[in-house]
Amino acid sequence: MTVYVLIPVFNRLEHTKRVVDCLRAQSIAEKLGIIIINDGSTDETAEYLQSQSDLVEIRGDGNLWWGGAIEEGLKHVLPSCQAQDYVLFLNNDTWFDENYVEILVQTSIANGGAAVGSVIHEEGRDPPLVSIGAKVNVNRLAVWDLLSELSEAETRSPNSQYRVDALSGRGTLYPARLFRRYGRMRPSLLPHYLADYEVAMRFGRAGVPLVVSSKAIVYSPPVYGNDASSLSWRKRLFGRRSAHNVFQRLIFYSLVGSPLQRMTAPIRMAYFSCSRAFSTWRSLARRKEGSI
Structure with a gap:
């Protein structure tokens, strides 16, 4: 058995070094193949990767963006997969304990x-x-985290496993045969956000x-992934870097x-966007009236 680890990176070399060190410390490190997809980094990422004999760049x-980077990684590893x-999909701004990958494999086999x-x-x-x-309601075009449905007690002491509707790219293990049977990524349609869910x-x-x-824990910094708080409304709705891009969301819901x-x-x-915007406006108006 080999676990091929695909990590898209763009700059942030310090993050890449940290996640590589975590992988090298894994309990089944000898069974890992680490592939870094370096999508045009302008820092010293390329030089670092070239100096590491156990990494493939x-x-x-x-x-490429995220979806295209993962697709290139899959093209590289699938021909040799048994x-x-x-x-394993990973982001480089993550870290984890030494039994992390082993837990993922054991959980896949057990299920x-x-x-x-x-x-x-x-x-x-x-x-x-x-x-x-992720939990996904395709009819209402809604995505939320299962965490929001848990009690405070369960949040502090979660169950060992949960079933979800979609999995993110921040640490997800797939049997390699699934990509041969059901297809790889679709970067021409979903180049970045929602490609992992699809x-x-x-x-x-x-x-x-x-x-x-819940035993397979990925540690992350306070701000990660789809934070769009600093984007203008135009970039938030139409920018490729935004998880709220209306065109990408429309493609995603059409595909799934x-x-x-x-x-x-x-x-x-259109209906749910207007409905949610109106609800937000009404809530803000009520708060303003209450403060007068």
Whole structure:
């Protein structure tokens, strides 16, 4: 068995070094193949990767984005993958304990070849658990974290496993055979955000269990992933770096929905966007009236 670890990177060399050190310290480190997809970094990332004999570097020109970087990694590893091998998606701004990958593999085997995601802990936060996994309502075009459904007691002492509707790219293990059977990434349609959810939901629709192990912990800094708080409204709605990009969301819901949901996605998106905007405005207006 080999676990091929795919890590897209763009600059932030200090993060890359940290995640590589964590992988080298794993209890099954001898079974890992570490592939770094360097998408046009302008710092010293390329020089570092070239000096590390146990790493494989794939270079991009800066236009791969997350989905395209993972696709290049899959193209590289799948031809040599055996039936028992795995592919692990990781981001470079993460770190984890030495039994992390082993827990993911054991959980996949125990659940009949499941795709297995990680929980996210934020250091210095009480409780540290900040994300379990995605729940998705395709009809209402809504995505939320399962964590929001837990009681405070369960947040502090979560169950060992959870079933979710989608898995993120911040630490998800897939049996390699799934990509051969159900396809790889779709970077031309989803180059960045939601690409991880789409491929997981595609496997889920085929009957693959989507499981999150609360023992598979990924540690992250306070701000990570899809934070768009500093973006203008234009970049928030239409920028490629924004998880709220309306076109990308429309493509995502079209890909994961039924034929009827696909046809009605634009109408439903317009309706729910207006409805949620009105609810937000009404809530703000009530607060303003209460403060007078």
